[in-house]
Amino acid sequence: MKVPKYFHVKSQILALIADLGPGDPVPTERDLAETFATSRTTVRKAIAELVADGRLVHTQGRGTFVAEPKLMQVRQLTSFSQDLTSEGWRPGSVVLDIAEVAADAELAARLRVPEGARVHRVERLRTAADEPIAHEVAHLPGPLPRLAEELDRLGSLYATLRECYDIELALVEDTVETAVADPQQAALLGCDTGQPLLLIHRTGLDVDGTVVEWTRSVFRGDRFRFVALQRVGADAVPVAGASK
């Protein structure tokens, strides 16, 4: 196996930070290049992978530091707040946009409404300990009068659906895939462009099998772990129309 040089550098940096704690500074890229007798480009490639791994964080003008060993996980996105709270994080969310829009072809199919139907669109930035961890755009069919006000009052989207509109989620289908951050997402999430992300699409159904939400979430891959608990056999029923 031919191992490129930047991979050796990566190992050496890992050895360096083994004795350090979260938040401790790592030597500058120029220093590392000199001590490892290599170029800054090679050091940067090694550091980039360590950042993607969640081992380091770096900020322009400040430096590079050992990352917090913070892998947050949620069991179900519907209990996002509880999960994070129980693990000691302070969950929060910032509503970036909330509006009524006309459903395009794909959205109509996902929500099983006629194309052009008016649906609600809720765009939020989800945070933990005031740090952005996910960008989320939810689409909800049906009339939901005063959604903005109620959501603002209760904070939680699912609590709002339950308490204000008597909508109770019974089944969710999540699809999880990887993506790489584009400049917009990177800016929102406070990570580098090109960083691996977890892209999660969620279809939520109530007890009748009616689609009550279709949501696209983008999580920072270096901070997050998704957990799914599945029964074998009985639950293996696809949500019709939920897959591409």
Add this chain to the structure above:
Amino acid sequence: MKVPKYFHVKSQILALIADLGPGDPVPTERDLAETFATSRTTVRKAIAELVADGRLVHTQGRGTFVAEPKLMQVRQLTSFSQDLTSEGWRPGSVVLDIAEVAADAELAARLRVPEGARVHRVERLRTAADEPIAHEVAHLPGPLPRLAEELDRLGSLYATLRECYDIELALVEDTVETAVADPQQAALLGCDTGQPLLLIHRTGLDVDGTVVEWTRSVFRGDRFRFVALQRVGADAVPVAGASK
């Protein structure tokens, strides 16, 4: 929003390949650098992200090509074979190693057996249409006589457990996170080092709640999508000891 040049190049390449079909060649890196009036380094960074996105594939000595729009998905890893078959892929697996080993501390905790207990280790490369898509290491507790022979006979690990040892999975907990490919994984999966991967850990329980497997799977992020179907409420019971 400041958008770096390589991102513009990425967009321009996307425009180029919009009219092309899967397998069609893309101009060489040196050509692209010239037509976009930039350096090869910048072109390579743009291409690297497009490869991570699953839009392009490239091979040393051959060139760069438009990728197949192949996003495979499985609903449950326990029905890997059925899921892929039903979507037209030809699933297969290659047993790389199968042995009995002593459980170290972490493995013992995961499987809920004493440290040092003998457990089975099954390392496989999973394929679809003869293309590697996942590297999987399964650990199984308890005596499973002639496991290698039976697994070789039936092909499927879950079928073997069910038919030969009367072990039926009832509940699985999957955790999904991102990772980047190291040289070994890249070689096994046929992708670039540094490419985003889906790292999935699975704990499988039978009806009694006994842990019957603990498995670590690494999927190519550019080809794969994980699907989880979850009931809301009742199923939200953590698998004790399954989380770090």
Add this chain to the structure above:
DNA sequence: CACCCGGATTGGTCTATGCCAATCTATCAA
């Protein structure tokens, strides 16, 4: 003391270039 500003530091991007490794192709020989 509080504030502002300018230089030094550090990461972010881009260039130009060289050589290596895998592949393909055209040629030549058996």
Add this chain to the structure above:
DNA sequence: TTGATAGATTGGCATAGACCAATCCGGGTG
């Protein structure tokens, strides 16, 4: 026809250097 081989092509890795942008720090000013 078949097979080996040498050269050209293409991506893979690494270098050295330049300049930009964000941050930090220290000194001067009010």
